[in-house]
Amino acid sequence: MREAGAFLNELLRLEGRGAYTADMCSCGQTNAVAIYRCEDCADVRLYCKTCTLASHQSHPLHRIKRWRNAHFSSVSLKSLGLRVQLGHQPGEKCINSQKAWGDDFVLVDLSGVHELGLDYCGCESALPHYVQLLRARWYPATTVNPKTAATFRLLEAYHLLSTQAKVSAYEYYSALARRTDNTGAKTPKDRYTAFLTITREWRHLKMVKRGGRGNDPEGIPATREGSCAVECPACPLPGKNLPDGWEDAAEDKSWLYRLFLAMDANFRLKRKKVSSDELDPSLNDGCAYVVAEAAYKAHLAAFDKLPNDKSEHCNNHAAVNLATVKGATQLASTGVVSVDCARHEMKRPCSTGDLQKGERQVNADYILRSSLMQNAPKKLLVSYDVGCIYSKGFLVRFGKYGWDPPSQTFTWAIPKFHINAHRERCLADFNLRYLRGCGCSDCEGVERLWSRSNGASAITKEMGPGSRRDYLDDIFGANNWIKVTNLPARLLTAIKKAVPERNAQVASFAQYEQALPASNIAAWKDAVETWERDSSKPNPFFIKRPAITQAAIKRQLAEEDALSLKAGTATALHDKCSASGMVIAGIELEEHQRRLKVDVADSGNHTTDIQRAKLVERQNLLRRRIDNWTQVQVLYMPGVAAERARFLAADENASLAYNVPLILPSAATTVSTRTLLNHEWRLRYAQAFDALGDLRGHLEVRAHLYKFKDRFARGQRANTRANTIIKAVDAKIDADAERYRAAYGALRTLAIPLVKTDWQARLLPLLQADIRHVTEAESGQSEGRRKLSWIWSSNASPEVPDASGTVQDTLRVEWCKSRARAMRWTEEVELLQEEMRRTVAYHQWAETRWFDLLDNTFPHHPDYREGANAYARRQAAMRSSMRKYCEKSWQYVKMWVCLGTNDDDSSIPDMESISPSDDEDHAAANSSDEDPFV
Template identity: 50%
Template sequence: MGFTAQECPTCDTGGIAEYRCSDCADLQLYCAECTVRHHSRNPLHRLAMWVKTHFCRADLKKLGVRIQLGHPTGERCPNPKRAFNDDFVILDITGVHHVGLDYCDCPQKVHLPHQLMRARLFPATVTNPKTAATYHLMEHFHLLRTQSKISAYEFYQGIARQTDNVSPEDPADRYPAFLRMSRAWSHLKMLKRGGRGHDPSGASGTSPGECAVECPACPQPEKNLPADWKNAPKAKSWLYRLFVGLDANFRLKRKKVSNSTVDPGLNKGYAYFVEETAYKAFLHEFDTKLPPEKNTCHNHDAVKLANIKKVRETDASGVATVECTRHDMKRPCSVGDLQYGERYVNMDYLYFSSLEHHSMPEIVTSYDIACQWSRNLSTRHDIYNAPFDCSHHRINFLIPKFHLPAHQSSCQYDYSFNNTPGVGRTDGEAVERGWAAVNPFATSTKEMGPGHRRDVLDDVFGAYNWGKVRQLAPTLLKKVKTAVDKHVTHQQAFDDFTQVLPAESVQLWTTMVEKWEDDPEHNPNPFAATEPTVTMAAVRRALAEEEAALLHKLTNLPIYRHLTDGHFTRRRLRADVKKLGDHSTDNQRATVLERANALRRKLEAWFKIQQVYIPGAENLRTIQLKKADIQNPAAFNLPLLLPSAISSTLELATSLRDIEWRLRHAQAHDALSDLRKHLRMRSHLYQFKDRFVRGQHANTRARSVIDNVQHKVDEDADRYRRARAALLSLSCTLGKTGWEETLKVLGERDVRGMTAGTEEEEQEQQSEGNRTLSWIWRSTPIVGPEDAHNPDLQEGLRIEWCKSRARANRWDEEVDLLREEMRRVVRYHSWKARQWLDNADARPTLAANAREGLSAYAHRQAEIRTTMRSVCAHGWRYVDALISIGEAELSGEDPPSSITESDISA
């Protein structure tokens, strides 16, 4: 069904309605004259014209719509002049448009680029522009590129196809012009947001790194630190440490396309990339002057790439950076290209360049090869004669937590975030997380010229930093909630663990670890373990001796003196019967049968004695067997009917229940002691196997020994559970209470060594700082007189105690550090708002309209910072109360009543 010709609804002359706008909300058809009148302010809309049977594309320019650039005063020019043979191209979200453009040609006219920009059209060149793009388009692409990683080519092809999706060739290819405009737009936006328009020196007076988006939570003197921060006592000075991390990304490579002469960068060290000329001159001067350094740790990829891998087909093999590891933000003048991997000369320059901006007396530096890179850093610094003076700074070098296990054991002790005081829960892996957001740009940037690529990545890093700044309020709030909860959990676990250890050992270890924390270079590391002294042969001998002692005990002691020994014998016999297969030998079957006969004789003797003390026991046993429908039960299936298994309605002397209670209580503690001993033995075996066992035959034998120990662990756990079940039954009758606090329910997740976390912790958190100690190591004393001279046990307890202490301290530090960072963020936003207001009228010599624009922009930026400060202050209003609740829980006091749980959740 088609349209019929009709008159225009708004026309007095009776024009034919045949035009409809595809971008207006109004779907009504209008005549040509009314369409022109309606689109005098929307000259870039797309028209559709009805031609008898269908709609086809129409052009506003052909209907007479023109764009008039006005006077500097904003009035319509009485003397307009057509631009460039009346063929001007404007790029817009709606497509590529050929428009009729009239510019002002009066005596008071301004340059055409200025006229275009006052009309919110961004010119492609500054002299005689023939192409421009709407501000709407430039803002849209600028945001879309940083968020969706779209390239300029893909974006331009999108708007070109939106213009004409039929013709195979674009009659007006403005892609090169769009590249220039997008690059200039990003650069000018960076200068504008950096406040360079408010500085009388302008863009040419921009200092290195001045246009970078700073981290409000990092310590910055004169901006967000208290006036007396330099005089802070040692117990508080660690709060003003600067945390930085180094890393390289070899995905952000650049092919040998163009050069710096043809394609120089617009951002000459103004943001994140270092100034290229000085950087290349430094590399050229010192690349061959550094002495070769030997590898002192494992052969890491970063060092191998630096020494042997030559990437000849690329001009830049990757990008290296130094960034804030607490908040994952790129630092000013801290990014540079790499040529042959992570050479020390590259990383040193970027490190010292970064520390020239907002440096602090104490610096925590993390790097995945810090154990090698930091060893001779001061010597290389003297060779460079770098402006940054390391002698006045205390630098602590550490290795990120995820990378640490790949290093040798000595590095794992000396460069660990978990063991180092004053670092909170920093993991040092923020640099790696930052690369994940930047890597999608590698496809487009590898084909760019050197200057264009640096400008684009500077823009990307700025957008990434700003996104982090915007999210500081919820991010830090979530972290502090977690930190308070974890601190309470790990502090309580540490206190419980300390209580079951000898006081003299705790005092000795406390002194040892405090000395190491004060001076790690001249004191032994309490976290370091010696080589494992337990061997496979020693464990096999210990297991054999345990078996012999148990058999001797069961053979020589009367059964009525040890009521619970029958349980163990029956379980062993049941297990051995299950092992008999169809191909078992006669000797194996005879041995098991003889043991079953011996057990039945002992049980029959026990049943006769039991009938004397517990009348009716035999009848109860018969009833139970009938209910279970067991005919000719095996010896290990006969119910023993100990007091804990007999109903309270049956006549039974209280003294018998009390005897079993005492035996079961001792049995439970013995089972826990054996369980801990076998778990320690298993841990030693795993260490020994990983370090010394090689080859299939040796690994098979080692695995067999470990399986035997694991079998012991399972038996100990089962013995404890049976003893506890009996205690639970007896406690109801005897009125025993309080024992459950020590002898807790033993779940599968509780049966683990001191150094192992739960399955959930291993899968989800996967970190030392989140690991909790199983209650079996915290409920009863784990060191008896027989263990006083056991060096393996003493060392294992010392290391685990130090780790438990470190976990509690790191979470405590994290709470304090987060609270300090929140204070810095609020103060930084206040300082930034004042800075914008102070610069609002910094250029009084400009024209009135320019001064008005500068003032409006400065007040708008100040309002943004004030709003962000208010959002942070409001979101964090209950943080102090939340921390007080955690402290009250640790001290056993009542929490503050001025705050509710719903307030904290909100």
């Protein structure tokens, strides 16, 4: 910055009097010495005391500087003799003025913490002191002899900062105190506790004011649950933005009126065991987003012992399990669980509640039911990262609670990113890409929504229960309002992208169909439509692959031995162990050796005597089992004893139990029978696929643990616990890799004498770079060039006679996926248009609602009635402006949607050049004497 010196010089010049060095004030009075300058006025001239007091009768919170000893120093208007008279016009005398109690009144403002000389009106018709303060736009800390107040402009500024930037009350008040005096020599009187009370009451009053409670004759006491929440205008809300007859819409249109919900837990928004509901009750108490505490606690107290449902058909979702074992001894709440609008990322009314022991279903059930009671339509799609498990016993649990079954029809799904952690069955049954009427919803918005509230986690962690719930209500309301104001641009951007993609996918599907036999298409179409109507029918997106497992091969070998014995053709050389049994036992011993070797290596030099004794006992037990097994092995492999002796003589460490060479048929240099080689081949082939399956599962678990750690683990203790669990999973991944490599090495050796040639199409050498999650790229690869590791595409599919059937299944699934892509993008275009219509309709409904609230209150107080009516008209005008802005922003959407479907599209504008602009309607919608939300 070349002009830095000039800027610095000007800043220094302002420390002095500048061009105003005259000693006398411009008023011309005798002895009127000009030594006072206001820091907050635009005028930088110096004035005398009389002129300064006269000009600041209406500005008692300005900061004054006095020129003395050749420099400026702070001086208060109170010390100069300024007194503020309430209950009268500025400058008007009160015949019965009353000083503030103790004449020690403190007013907190954007300019700092001020001590004022305050006089209340004591006339016969005088109003209560707190009312006099409110009419001066000063909010009192109490209604009885108030000694502290905060200006409305301060509260509005802090309200916005606390919800937008998550600034804590302590930090904000400390900044005001430092703004008053930053030397520590004249620290202003501490009013932090009073500031907390004022800001909390302010939040509540602003919320009920926006909820229309001031325009309702029944007032605040009649506030209904959820009635003060900022609703999503684009969601289907019966009675507000749905067309007449929507309940009876045909099946091909009824999906447009489906509500998309997303459930999720957040373990960042925790709370310590501070205060209690008796000492710190909630002011909102269920009127917005967080459920009413009393009923919620009663439900948890009654069903606290109800265990979570578990699934035997899906992965063990360790991220949830980790949450349940986190240390929570000093926490009253380990986080929150919420039900949100999945399409537009907004909080639903009465749809958030505390967690106590992790992500339990007893908590999630109550929150979901509470959300369903808030104006939900007949059809719902509910997305949950563990939806496959949660949905199974959903209605059964409702019965256990004594609740009536929900009247809505449910479709369950798993968010698009989270579904990668599930097994193939879930990928087919709960995939948003396959479910009809879902458009291109990813339902991950609930995760993105947490990022806007997590900034407040450090603040809410230290709050009392009621303060925390009210603050969360305020944050969620602010986030919702931001989303509402952004809807015109957001929906317009979405449809700009959706229409070209729809056209491309529909054309691609049409081309794909042309290359397939019509008979196949008819059968596939019938199957997929049947499944779409009834999800209990066979899912055409799912291919049931014959699985090869070690357990299955062991069973087959045992059955073959039984048949041989029955037929009298068995050649058993041992009365208790067949040839296949010997090979099976050898492979099991090999696995025990690997595990013991890892445990010995991990034991280190600092093991205790007990730990060392247990390791020695395991080695002794394993050695005895190996000795017994080798006695059987020599019967089927006569030359193996001499071979083992050579190994033991060549390596002194080979005598350790975990190093003893087992020399199975694949490792023997002596000739083994073809039967033994074939037995080991079958077992090793199954072992390889078993190891790959375990490896994939552990990689999924590790990926979720890393994500959980990044999102929720804060502090050394939590990170240490998470790292310990991740380290244990890493050890399992290493063991899976070692088991696969052993199996692969044996298969390569056995393939030569058995003349196996096609097995390497499914099994490849396992490199360290191959051991990565499905979403991870190889080191040095960008996302655009990322390639899937081969371990995720290797399926345990044995050689089957009906190869054409497998091909047909693959073609069917690809046809179903191509059809689903075309349908989802077509639905997305229709759904976006419906959401635009609903948004306009909602703003129209809200405008009418505010007009209906006119003249409902204060029939005998014209001034109050006028204020209530003015607020209702302002809100109605705001909704009208927002509606008009939406209509103008989306005026070309219908023509854009027709692009690609009409031959003549010359009249269609270039949508890339169309975007919401700051026109008059938009300016009107976003301008107000006070912020629309705050």
